[in-house]
Amino acid sequence: MPACPITTDVNLAAATLRDGGLVAFGTETVYGLGANALDTKAVARIFEAKNRPHFDPLIVHIADAKWLSKLAAEVSPLAEQLMEAFWPGPLTLVLPKTDLVPDLVTSGLPSVAVRMPSHPQARELLLKVDLPIAAPSANPFGQLSPTTARHVAATLGERIDLILDGGPCLVGVESTVLLMTESPPRLLRHGGVTQEQLEKVIGPVGTVSPTGDATDSEAALSPGMLAQHYAPRTPLSLIDDVNLEELSRSGKRLGAISLSGVDAGSAFAHEEILAPNGDLTTAAAEFFAALRRLDAGDLDQIVAWPFSEVGLGRALNDRLRRACHS
Ligand code: TXA
Ligand code: MG
Numbered sequence: 001m002p003a004c005p006i007t008t009d010v011n012l013a014a015a016t017l018r019d020g021g022l023v024a025f026g027t028e029t030v031y032g033l034g035a036n037a038l039d040t041k042a043v044a045r046i047f048e049a050k051n052r053p054h055f056d057p058l059i060v061h062i063a064d065a066k067w068l069s070k071l072a073a074e075v076s077p078l079a080e081q082l083m084e085a086f087w088p089g090p091l092t093l094v095l096p097k098t099d100l101v102p103d104l105v106t107s108g109l110p111s112v113a114v115r116m117p118s119h120p121q122a123r124e125l126l127l128k129v130d131l132p133i134a135a136p137s138a139n140p141f142g143q144l145s146p147t148t149a150r151h152v153a154a155t156l157g158e159r160i161d162l163i164l165d166g167g168p169c170l171v172g173v174e175s176t177v178l179l180m181t182e183s184p185p186r187l188l189r190h191g192g193v194t195q196e197q198l199e200k201v202i203g204p205v206g207t208v209s210p211t212g213d214a215t216d217s218e219a220a221l222s223p224g225m226l227a228q229h230y231a232p233r234t235p236l237s238l239i240d241d242v243n244l245e246e247l248s249r250s251g252k253r254l255g256a257i258s259l260s261g262v263d264a265g266s267a268f269a270h271e272e273i274l275a276p277n278g279d280l281t282t283a284a285a286e287f288f289a290a291l292r293r294l295d296a297g298d299l300d301q302i303v304a305w306p307f308s309e310v311g312l313g314r315a316l317n318d319r320l321r322r323a324c325h326s
Pocket of ligand 1: 027029030031032033056057058059090092094106109111112113115135136137138173174175176177188189221222223
């Protein structure tokens with residue numbers, strides 16, 4: 001397949017989705033690879049294009065609340081409170097599903113993940129297409145999530161029908177995934193809405209063990225939480241797991257990624273500073289693009305400095321841990 005067009009024509013994107021096509025589109029978090037969630041043939045193409053295992057369920061995107069009752073068998077008062085507070089925005093709610101939602105979308109789970117993005121162009125697209133749109137991040141399975149149309153074109157351009165250019169993603173990390181079928185709700189993935197923000201509205205939420213330590217029952221709750229994910233091709237290690245002095249002497253070409261710069265700057269051929277002023281929101285917006293630049297820098301190894309475990313720092317640490325090569 002030749003490289004697909006990149007467009008800003010929302011009508012064309014909507015028509016392509018209605019015809020069963022695959023359209024990558026910008027959201028406030030990352031670019032999604034969209035298909036009509038009610039068309040199993042179209043959804044099957046998402047898994048194919050991404051090389052995504054079928055046990056990893058997809059998030060269904062809506063702009064009009066009318067779809068909620070068609071997709072979710074039950075919306076609790078707590079879920080309504082969360083929608084009121086955070087929709088449209090980077091919060092995905094996992095709710096009991098109706099029969100309308102194909103099993104392919106949910107990997108056979110009895111629940112469906114629903115999100116209402118806030119990106120104006122994504123909203124316009126969803127309203128125009130007037131269908132729920134299944135959309136994982138628009139990257140080959142396991143690789144870095146895309147935050148620009150060019151990122152999508154570079155890896156999936158030949159496997160999909162269209163890229164709707166929505167500019168660079170403003171949040172930069174994926175949505176927060178909250179399992180609403182448990183009480184209290186359980187945070188399955190840290191993301192754009194922070195745990196602190198959630199807890200301000202609904203009180204304490206449950207969590208899952210950090211990356212790599214997930215129990216079997218936790219993995220069953222959230223099949224997509226694989227230990228290695230969001231990974232650059234270049235080996236990446238956390239600073240706590242390396243001996244920097246030894247590494248510097250090894251003659252390897254090293255890259256660094258940190259919030260606001262590192263003391264040992266001269267040891268690195270390429271240094272990415274996400275937010276010199278330490279602002280986590282800025283850092284999140286830059287995160288995946290910075291990892292891509294490092295990956296393109298002909299380096300032997302990337303060393304990452306973890307973030308403080310608060311707010312968006314939790315989501316960024318989660319992505320960093322998954323980006324590590326074991
Ligand atoms: O910000 C985002 O959420 C982006 C944009 C495009 O909306 N999408 C995204 O999708 O990150 P994806 O497929 O890369 O991640 C979806 C996550 C996976 O970890 C998956 O396992 C989880 O959501 N998920 C989906 N449906 C689920 C369900 N029914 N139960 C539990 N986890 C679910
Ligand atoms: Mg993804």
